Amino acid sequence: MEVAGAAPARGLGRHEYAVLALTFASYASFHASRKPPSIVKAVLSADWAPFSGARGPHRLGELDVAFLSSYALAMFAAGHLADRADLRRLLGTAMLASGAACAALGAAYFLDVHALAFFVAAQVASGVVQSAGWPCVVAVIGNWFGHASKRGTIMGVWNSHTSVGNIAGSVLAAAVLEFGWGWSFLVPAVVIAALGAVVLVFLVAHPSEAGLEVEVMEVEMNGDGGEEVGLLGEDKKEVQRNEDDEFELEMGSQLPRAIGFVEAWKLPGVAPYAFCLFFSKLVAYTFLYWLPFYIRNNAVAGQFLSHKASGILSIVFDIGGVLGGISAGFLSDAIGARAITSVLFLLLSIPALIVYRTYGSISMHHNIGLMFLSGYFVNGPYSLITTAVATDLGTQDAIKGNSRALATVSAIIDGTGSVGAALGPLLTGYISTRGWNSVFFMLIVSISLAILFLIRLAKDEIVTKLST
Secondary structure, eight states, rough: OOOOOHHHHHHHHHHHHHHHHHHHHHHHHHHHHHHHHHHHHHHHHHTTTSSSSTTTTHHHHHHHHHEEEEHHHHHHHHHHHTTSOOOOHHHHHHHHHHHHHHHHHHHHHTTTTOOOOHHHHHHHHHHHHTTTTHHHHHHHHHHHHHTTTTTTHHHHHTTHHHHHHHHHHHEEEHHHHOOOOOOHHHHHHHHHHHOOOOOHOOOOGGGGGTTTTOOOOOEEETTTTOOEEEOOOOOGSOOOTTTTOOEETTTTTTOOOOOOOHHHTSSSSSHHHHHHHHHHHHEEEEEEHHHHHHHHHBTTTTTOOOOOHHHTTTTTHHHHHHHHHHHHHHHHHHOOOOHHHHHHHHHHHHHHHHHHHHTTOOOHHHHHHHHHHHHHHHHHHHHHHIIIIIIHHHTTTGGGGGGGGGGHHHHHHHHHHHHHEEEEEEHHHHHHHGGGHHHHHHHHHHHHHHHHHHHHHHHHHHHHHOOO
């Protein structure tokens, strides 16, 4: 990376570290605030109406889908809004509102609320305000790191915020569960609201806001599904205008026009990756929302774990996810093939889930090791697609390096994935009453379908590699 002048270069590095840290913490807090429902599921199903009784698992699944469906539907609008709004203000406000929604769920415990409509309304509100988080942080990272040649590795490390947030949320919610399940919501609510205030004060959403310049990385998606990356030279710091001045960009002064929703869907690779993420995220979110419940209701070495122990043990899956996301990003950079890497991880996740279901109950050591392995392979492609792939697609040659397409493209991909994320926990609530083997069968079928959507892109990448 070249930046005009020595002083700007030092400033750019300092700001990059700050942006990475602040966006990492921000999105980790979003996931931490989503984790309490999974931690308190077993408690609610045991003695809190309307979630106790024979229909309890069904209603818990419906509660999950209330959040995830509103999140998925609002995501498309949020991406459109993020491409046009002040990212700092939008992200900070969304975090404050998310804290309020999470606190409302906790308040139900202290106010002795048992109306299903209240829980559903709070979850819908939470889903809507949280939908702004992802397109905002991806757009900010794209503004600062769209030029990075090793974006897969950088974003693989950065995207561990998802698993780190899940871990933090699990630990926080489980640690205070014994004082009453309402505290499991209130503590993460305070955390995300406090970080939202920090974002409003300190986040620098674009280098130009700090008086800095970065060179544009042009990513060309070729006809075979591969990508060619090149840094625009000094003589191309101003991107050539097209007929309608749609992508005018003068470095450090003017941002380009945001891309349209339909136009973004038509970009090469967006649809296959979006539908792949639909099924990949279905699997990941089934674990996110139901793993503690699964552990609590399936004996390990002949013994059933407590609510608290089940919640804490479930973080092993997310620890595996951290390393899986980093590994997927590093491997995709090393071989220059995102689709091949995603397919490889998806293929390996099938035997990992089968072995975990079959042998995870033998002993605690088996359970931990196989859960870690499952998280590693399940979260690898999910992490890669939502970060590095979304950034590749949002900065490809078809849109002339237009960084303001990032939020829309990432919202399309993650929004489509979130529809699957809503479906997985809902189906699990119903299917689990017939036995957990049926749930794992559903997960394996979903992974197989995710692979099918990437087969052509992976094949094209292989052909491109063999021909060069």
